Structure formats: C-alpha cells, structure tokens
Amino acid sequence: xxxxxxxxxxxxxxxxxxxxxxxxxxxxxxxxxxxxxxxxxxxxxxxxxxxxxxxxxxxxxxxxxxxxxxxxxxxxxxxxxxxxxxxxxxxxxxxxxxxxxxxxxxxxxxxxxxxxxxxxxxxxxxxxxxxxxxxxxxxxxxxxxxxxxxxxxxxxxxxxxxxxxxxxxxxxxxxxxxx
Amino acid sequence: xxxxxxxxxxxxxxxxxxxxxxxxxxxxxxxxxxxxxxxxxxxxxxxxxxxxxxxxxxxxxxxxxxxxxxxxxxxxxxxxxxxxxxxxxxxxxxxxxxxxxxxxxxxxxxxxxxxxxxxxxxxxxxxxxxxxxxxxxxxxxxxx
Numbered sequence: 001x002x003x004x005x006x007x008x009x010x011x012x013x014x015x016x017x018x019x020x021x022x023x024x025x026x027x028x029x030x031x032x033x034x035x036x037x038x039x040x041x042x043x044x045x046x047x048x049x050x051x052x053x054x055x056x057x058x059x060x061x062x063x064x065x066x067x068x069x070x071x072x073x074x075x076x077x078x079x080x081x082x083x084x085x086x087x088x089x090x091x092x093x094x095x096x097x098x099x100x101x102x103x104x105x106x107x108x109x110x111x112x113x114x115x116x117x118x119x120x121x122x123x124x125x126x127x128x129x130x131x132x133x134x135x136x137x138x139x140x141x142x143x144x145x146x147x148x149x150x151x152x153x154x155x156x157x158x159x160x161x162x163x164x165x166x167x168x169x170x171x172x173x174x175x176x177x178x179x
Numbered sequence: 180x181x182x183x184x185x186x187x188x189x190x191x192x193x194x195x196x197x198x199x200x201x202x203x204x205x206x207x208x209x210x211x212x213x214x215x216x217x218x219x220x221x222x223x224x225x226x227x228x229x230x231x232x233x234x235x236x237x238x239x240x241x242x243x244x245x246x247x248x249x250x251x252x253x254x255x256x257x258x259x260x261x262x263x264x265x266x267x268x269x270x271x272x273x274x275x276x277x278x279x280x281x282x283x284x285x286x287x288x289x290x291x292x293x294x295x296x297x298x299x300x301x302x303x304x305x306x307x308x309x310x311x312x313x314x315x316x317x318x319x320x321x322x323x
Contacts, residue, residue: 100226100230103227104231104234106227107230107231111231123235125203125206126206126232127232128239129236131202131203132199146199147199149199150199151197151198151199151200154196154197154199155197157228158197158224158225158228161224161227162224165224
C-alpha cells in the first residue's frame, strides 16, 4: 500500500478514531497523540493491511491498546528510568573512563525513554529518512505538530545527555577533591 | 576564515535542527560534519547524538539489504517452482495428446478407436448380443 492508497483507505478513519480516543483518555492532547501514533503503527504494517478483514476494527483495536498503555504507564515514568539508564551505561561509576562508544550507547538508552510518539517520529526522521511533510501526511495532522514533537524529542535527548554528562563530571571532580 | 564560516553555518543548522525544521538533506550534512575528527570544543557534546543516528542508519540499511536479499531468494525459488509446474503441465499435455484421438472416433470399454473395421466388428458383436433370431420371433408369436 503506498501513501496515496493509505490516504484513501486508512486516513478517513481519523475522526472516528479521535472521538474514540477522546472518550478513552478524557484528555484531548493525549487523544491526538494516540491517533497519530496509531496511524504510524498502521503505516508500519501497510504491506499487510490487505490481509485484515476490517482495517477499521484493527485501527480501533490499536487505539484502544495505546490508550490502555498510556493509562498504565503515564509519561512521568521516564524520570524513574534515568537511574536505570545511568546504571546500564556505566554512567554511575565515576571511576570508569568512558569512551565515545559509551556515550553513543547512552544516547540510545535516552531515546528509549522518550514518549512513544516522539520516539517514533525522531526515528522516522533521523534514521529512516522521512521528511516531516511525509510524516504529517501519514498521521493526517499538520506539519507544525510533527515539527513540535520532533523538536521536543531532540531537545529532550540533548537535555538528558547534557544533564548526565555534567552530573558525571561533577562527581568525578568531587571524588578527586576528596581523594 | 572559511572554518569560521562553516562553524556559523553549523550553529545555525543546529538551531534549526532542534526546532525540528531541518530537511533530511541538511541533517545528512550535520551528521557528516560531526563524523569528522576535528569538531570545535563547544560542539563536542553533539557528537555522540549524531554518531548514534549514523550507526542506526547503517543498521537500518543492512536490514533492508537482508530483506531484499531474502525477497530475491524467494522470487528465484518461486520462479523455479513455477517453471517446474509449467514443465510438468506441458509434458502431461503432450503425453495425453499422443493418446487422444482426432477426427471421428468411438469409445469402447474406455478405449479410443478410429479404425473403421475394428469398430464395425465390435458393433456387429454387440448387435448380435441383443438380436433375436427368426425362430425366436416365431416361437414368441405363435407360442399359443
């Protein structure tokens, strides 16, 4: 299924899915994000969509699951994961000299903590080579919304990375001072 | 002087990048810039981020290559299978067309005959089986 067919067969479900998502989340901004995410998921399986008897039912099911996921793990859960990232990247051990490869791995770990929609959009743009306009077309939202999510994701990665790097520097300096 | 200009350019592009406003082409340029060894100190913190994307892109491309390789293999395999099916089909057709009769023919006990004399002989024999002789007819008529 190419983009044109996707626009004809899948995108018209948007209004219906948005209503459903609004009912489930009771929060409009989350509802919009969930619908965008659902369309990106559908886009990812576009080659197999013909195998489903009803794309409508499939899309509704995806939205329902995304709503439930969001309900189970709210966005602020990511702050808890930061300690985990530090541990995994050896970031919490100031004695260990970190090579560039460790920093690259840390970026990957930070990426994993982004909210799902931001994660998908940053991957599509920075790794898979989609233009923002294409992502907007797939999700049926305007390009400004894509740019906003992309900007938030990129700034978040930078922010957390700098925060962890500075923290580490301070720890190392502190340890040296007391040594 | 030239380096200074590139530095200004990269600063501008980075601002644009973090606002989500760069095109894929510009992002490619940024990644290439940060993959070089000599990067000004104040930009060093961006190196890992773009190195990560560069790594992931090559992983993604490898995946695509493997998938397309697998697809090619499946296509080759299915075309071989299709050729085999066609070959079997043609040979069966040729074989059966050797047996089959053209023009006028008669089927007797599941076999095909075109030779007129044989057919007549068979026909006569069959008629003999159901035929009634003169005596039998008279016997039937004047029995009473």
